Amino acid sequence: MRSADLQTPALVVDADALEANLAAMATRWPGATLRPHVKAHKTTALAHRQAAHGSPGFTCATIREVEGMVVAGLGTDLLLANEVLDTRRLGALVERGARVTVAVDSPETIQAATTGGVREVLVDVNVGLPRCGCAPSDAGALADAARAHGLTVRGVMGYEGHLQALPDTAERARLTEACMALLLAAHADVGGEVVSGGGTGTSAMNPWVTEMQAGSYALMDSAYAAAGVGYAQALHVLGTVVSVAPPRGEMPGYAVADVGLKALGMDHGNPTIPGSQVWFCSDEHVTFAPAEPVRVGDRVLVVPAHIDPTVALHERMHLVRDDEVLETWPVDLRGW
Amino acid sequence: MRSADLQTPALVVDADALEANLAAMATRWPGATLRPHVKAHKTTALAHRQAAHGSPGFTCATIREVEGMVVAGLGTDLLLANEVLDTRRLGALVERGARVTVAVDSPETIQAATTGGVREVLVDVNVGLPRCGCAPSDAGALADAARAHGLTVRGVMGYEGHLQALPDTAERARLTEACMALLLAAHADVGGEVVSGGGTGTSAMNPWVTEMQAGSYALMDSAYAAAGVGYAQALHVLGTVVSVAPPRGEMPGYAVADVGLKALGMDHGNPTIPGSQVWFCSDEHVTFAPAEPVRVGDRVLVVPAHIDPTVALHERMHLVRDDEVLETWPVDLRGW
Numbered sequence: 001m002r003s004a005d006l007q008t009p010a011l012v013v014d015a016d017a018l019e020a021n022l023a024a025m026a027t028r029w030p031g032a033t034l035r036p037h038v039k040a041h042k043t044t045a046l047a048h049r050q051a052a053h054g055s056p057g058f059t060c061a062t063i064r065e066v067e068g069m070v071v072a073g074l075g076t077d078l079l080l081a082n083e084v085l086d087t088r089r090l091g092a093l094v095e096r097g098a099r100v101t102v103a104v105d106s107p108e109t110i111q112a113a114t115t116g117g118v119r120e121v122l123v124d125v126n127v128g129l130p131r132c133g134c135a136p137s138d139a140g141a142l143a144d145a146a147r148a149h150g151l152t153v154r155g156v157m158g159y160e161g162h163l164q165a166l167p168d169t170a171e172r173a174r175l176t177e178a179c180m181a182l183l184l185a186a187h188a189d190v191g192g193e194v195v196s197g198g199g200t201g202t203s204a205m206n207p208w209v210t211e212m213q214a215g216s217y218a219l220m221d222s223a224y225a226a227a228g229v230g231y232a233q234a235l236h237v238l239g240t241v242v243s244v245a246p247p248r249g250e251m252p253g254y255a256v257a258d259v260g261l262k263a264l265g266m267d268h269g270n271p272t273i274p275g276s277q278v279w280f281c282s283d284e285h286v287t288f289a290p291a292e293p294v295r296v297g298d299r300v301l302v303v304p305a306h307i308d309p310t311v312a313l314h315e316r317m318h319l320v321r322d323d324e325v326l327e328t329w330p331v332d333l334r335g336w
Numbered sequence: 337m338r339s340a341d342l343q344t345p346a347l348v349v350d351a352d353a354l355e356a357n358l359a360a361m362a363t364r365w366p367g368a369t370l371r372p373h374v375k376a377h378k379t380t381a382l383a384h385r386q387a388a389h390g391s392p393g394f395t396c397a398t399i400r401e402v403e404g405m406v407v408a409g410l411g412t413d414l415l416l417a418n419e420v421l422d423t424r425r426l427g428a429l430v431e432r433g434a435r436v437t438v439a440v441d442s443p444e445t446i447q448a449a450t451t452g453g454v455r456e457v458l459v460d461v462n463v464g465l466p467r468c469g470c471a472p473s474d475a476g477a478l479a480d481a482a483r484a485h486g487l488t489v490r491g492v493m494g495y496e497g498h499l500q501a502l503p504d505t506a507e508r509a510r511l512t513e514a515c516m517a518l519l520l521a522a523h524a525d526v527g528g529e530v531v532s533g534g535g536t537g538t539s540a541m542n543p544w545v546t547e548m549q550a551g552s553y554a555l556m557d558s559a560y561a562a563a564g565v566g567y568a569q570a571l572h573v574l575g576t577v578v579s580v581a582p583p584r585g586e587m588p589g590y591a592v593a594d595v596g597l598k599a600l601g602m603d604h605g606n607p608t609i610p611g612s613q614v615w616f617c618s619d620e621h622v623t624f625a626p627a628e629p630v631r632v633g634d635r636v637l638v639v640p641a642h643i644d645p646t647v648a649l650h651e652r653m654h655l656v657r658d659d660e661v662l663e664t665w666p667v668d669l670r671g672w
Contacts, residue, residue: 108632266603
């Protein structure tokens with residue numbers, strides 16, 4: 001099949017760019033030092049490629065992601081890097097032989113892990129992003145409480161998410177070090193072998209974690225590209241120009257393609273179309289001023305501003321080289 | 337089942353609010369004068385309720401929506417209010433006995449309708465929103481071209497989408513009249529019985545269309561509520577508080593619920609949590625300053641800023657009254 005035959009909008013992944021991204025990160029973080037985050041692609045076929053590059057364990061954000069990874073035979077060492085109150089579905093996976101570790105940051109989440117049948121936890125530490133995670137000074141007591149409940153505490157995690165896309169690289173590095181100092185202090189109180197954290201934006205400047213949770217590097221988006229993190233744009237949303245308006249009076253000409261905000265994560269703003277000027281997105285359309293004249297029926301490649309929620313809107317992605325569709329992968333980790 | 341037993345995040349629909357919204361719009365636009373837009377809910381079970389309120393025909397934005405409506409037995413009169421280049425899937429539905437009308441705004445889309453086996457079209461007219469739609473002065477010639485291709489031209493459509501959420505009601509009404517003057521002028525050149533347009537925001541001030549394409553009124557969102565369009569918030573995203581941080585130094589206290597930007601359309605900005613202050617959304621979390629102290633495990637109702645892309649992220653919605661789950665509906669019109 002040719003990519004020209006794909007119904008649009010369609011996620012297309014450049015096979016060579018993907019492979020280069022996977023290889024580069026696996027070189028920097030070999031073997032179990034990389035724990036790729038599947039939330040960025042939600043695709044077990046892609047996770048299999050990451051496993052082939054040497055990563056035995058993965059990071060997940062939802063129970064469904066954990067379940068899907070187990071079904072795909074990738075349940076060797078899964079970290080749910082998130083707090084959950086109902087862990088019964090996770091306990092059922094442990095019962096079946098999967099290794100599942102869950103984040104805890106409160107007595108309630110420790111109780112939930114125990115009740116649901118999860119046996120291993122990381123203490124989630126707030127290192128500056130106001131989201132989940134306990135205060136660093138509370139980490140030791142939570143670890144003690146978890147052990148008192150019979151749980152194995154593997155160590156700590158702490159995500160410097162607020163730093164990932166800082167454009168100033170030196171500033172990003174400086175602040176990452178400060179965040180990780182908090183995490184390492186908590187780790188000293190908690191114990192265990194694992195210090196888990198990091199993301200694509202800090203993956204080149206965070207030597208303090210024992211495992212790197214990066215995810216976006218595989219497919220990339222325009223927000224990370226703007227931060228200069230050094231991976232190639234491997235994913236585009238392929239669209240078709242469905243309407244063209246010539247200049248009329250004071251109104252410049254524009255074109256409309258069938259890649260709308262229902263096909264794009266919009267929390268980081270509009271997508272980009274290289275060389276063109278994006279005006280706005282509607283549910284099923286992007287209106288843009290094309291760099292060169294386009295015609296109805298032309299194809300266009302759209303770069304999402306944020307990869308994670310973009311992928312979550314699609315049922316499948318197509319691996320392409322030149323114009324050939326090599327494989328079609330179900331985005332099989334969507335939902336909750 | 338009780339809504340307290342639902343896994344979160346979950347779409348919950350207030351049965352009474354939904355029913356009131358459907359009844360109010362069907363009173364204003366009875367029978368075939370209302371052509372509800374299914375893109376706002378992507379749920380055939382909800383469309384069946386709209387049909388029960390007297391609407392025989394529906395508006396769709398994607399081929400998949402048209403297909404799903406036919407499968408659900410709602411293919412009496414479906415308008416794909418969008419331009420498509422590959423209409424073979426639509427032609428197959430016509431072949432099976434469904435009535436499918438498609439929008440055209442160019443020679444290419446007329447050719448596509450003909451080639452794919454669609455027999456009925458509306459000429460899509462640009463009434464001010466720079467998206468699809470021909471110039472009003474070109475509509476007559478396009479209608480002639482369509483008829484020359486053997487297509488039945490049922491009339492015109494034109495969507496004043498840029499006016500829907502204008503907060504000044506009088507201004508919205510004034511501009512709607514100006515847009516519809518363009519559409520009616522085009523209609524005079526095109527002929528046919530149908531003048532299709534409008535949306536929830538202009539549904540009370542657009543007497544010029546023969547059929548109203550409103551969709552958001554059924555479930556509503558905070559953007560339309562801010563514009564004061566007069567329908568009740570029927571849909572919320574139910575979440576669970578997974579982490580609570582007390583005030584610490586200069587940092588105020590906050591809570592985190594499991595309703596993130598992957599569970600919310602974000603193009604209109606952050607969701608709201610009535611009485612609370614939303615700080616920001618991450619992939620799977622909303623961080624907020626609660627009005628009253630909350631505890632880990634508490635439930636929270638989140639109001640999306642934009643209903644259409646919110647629904648597109650979920651597999652199902654639950655119809656609830658008080659705390660009882662009455663029905664669970666698959667969101668079966670997702671994808672393309």
